[in-house]
Amino acid sequence: MVKHILAIDDVEEDFHKILKWAIEFKRLWKEGDEVAMNFFPLDSLAVGSIYEKPSTRTRVSFEVGINRLGGYPLTLLKNDIQLGKSETVGDTSQVLSRFLGAMTYRCYAHADVEELAKHATVPVINALSDKHHPCQSAADLMTVLEHFSELDDLKIAWVGDGNNVLHDLALACAILGIDIHYAIPKGYEPDKDVMDRVQSLAEKNGSSVVQTNDPVEAVKDAHVVYTDVFISMGEEHLKDKIASFDGFQVNEKLVDNMDENWKFMHCLPAHRGDEVTDWVMDHEHSIVFDQAENRMWAQMSLLAYLVSEGAWDAMYEFMGLE
Numbered sequence: 001m002v003k004h005i006l007a008i009d010d011v012e013e014d015f016h017k018i019l020k021w022a023i024e025f026k027r028l029w030k031e032g033d034e035v036a037m038n039f040f041p042l043d044s045l046a047v048g049s050i051y052e053k054p055s056t057r058t059r060v061s062f063e064v065g066i067n068r069l070g071g072y073p074l075t076l077l078k079n080d081i082q083l084g085k086s087e088t089v090g091d092t093s094q095v096l097s098r099f100l101g102a103m104t105y106r107c108y109a110h111a112d113v114e115e116l117a118k119h120a121t122v123p124v125i126n127a128l129s130d131k132h133h134p135c136q137s138a139a140d141l142m143t144v145l146e147h148f149s150e151l152d153d154l155k156i157a158w159v160g161d162g163n164n165v166l167h168d169l170a171l172a173c174a175i176l177g178i179d180i181h182y183a184i185p186k187g188y189e190p191d192k193d194v195m196d197r198v199q200s201l202a203e204k205n206g207s208s209v210v211q212t213n214d215p216v217e218a219v220k221d222a223h224v225v226y227t228d229v230f231i232s233m234g235e236e237h238l239k240d241k242i243a244s245f246d247g248f249q250v251n252e253k254l255v256d257n258m259d260e261n262w263k264f265m266h267c268l269p270a271h272r273g274d275e276v277t278d279w280v281m282d283h284e285h286s287i288v289f290d291q292a293e294n295r296m297w298a299q300m301s302l303l304a305y306l307v308s309e310g311a312w313d314a315m316y317e318f319m320g321l322e
């Protein structure tokens, strides 16, 4: 059966291994290791990426990463293809499956990426929908693993909107057994079904999930604070929403409540002066550009895992990972 990644818990069983693979592959590649640099599991396969919304990180990291794995990236902007105008998502999926080795899709409604996957005969990766952003959470947890060797007592705090990025961050933390505390203004809580999945993963893996309306409570002694824009793509008409986020800015005063070795994370793009100040963004404890870079390494691991599991396994073994 074809595997898809529509939310990060779709790879729950191998998530930690996928991240370890990405970290070690990145290290070897940067050292110029011959085996890593000549690892081409996509072997001339074309990977098509459909975008309904703008993107910098996702688009560039997929294009460069696919090339580095020996594949051929095809970026398909919605205005340039028939999708949504004269062709359904299902028909588009069946046509593209005849040409491509895998597809990625950035869409508004999560139901559309589910529909694409339903009709696809090749793997589909969600490149952000209104509900999930699994590639982001893979890069995020990869970055956390690079910065913290001990996960047991780690506390990650989220301050902001209960959105797509929080959903997959919380799922990813719960899969790895990391505590997550999230502060959300009333009325902007995350999706109940997703948080039920988070809760059951956290119970299984021995971590806690705590919701509050108080940012100070969420970040108290936390090792990481994560935020995102208050108004996501597709919500531009909800300008009034921003007033509800008064007091939810990550700034010097808020991070003063955290562990002294605090780190700041953001999926980017950041709206400096809204959800985060320049002081925090540009602080030496900010790891936002590590996250951005890790989009590529994490997605390379996910793609190789999905499209060529045998080659991904062989590389895992070559790298001597447990």
Ligand code: CP
Pocket: 054, 055, 056, 057, 058, 059, 128, 136, 267, 268, 269
């Ligand atoms: N974080 C993220 O997905 O960035 P882009 O919108 O630039 O792809």
Ligand code: NVA
Pocket: 128, 129, 130, 163, 164, 165, 228, 229, 231, 232, 233, 234, 267, 268, 269
């Ligand atoms: N929550 C944001 C994330 C952007 C990467 C959005 O959906 O627009």
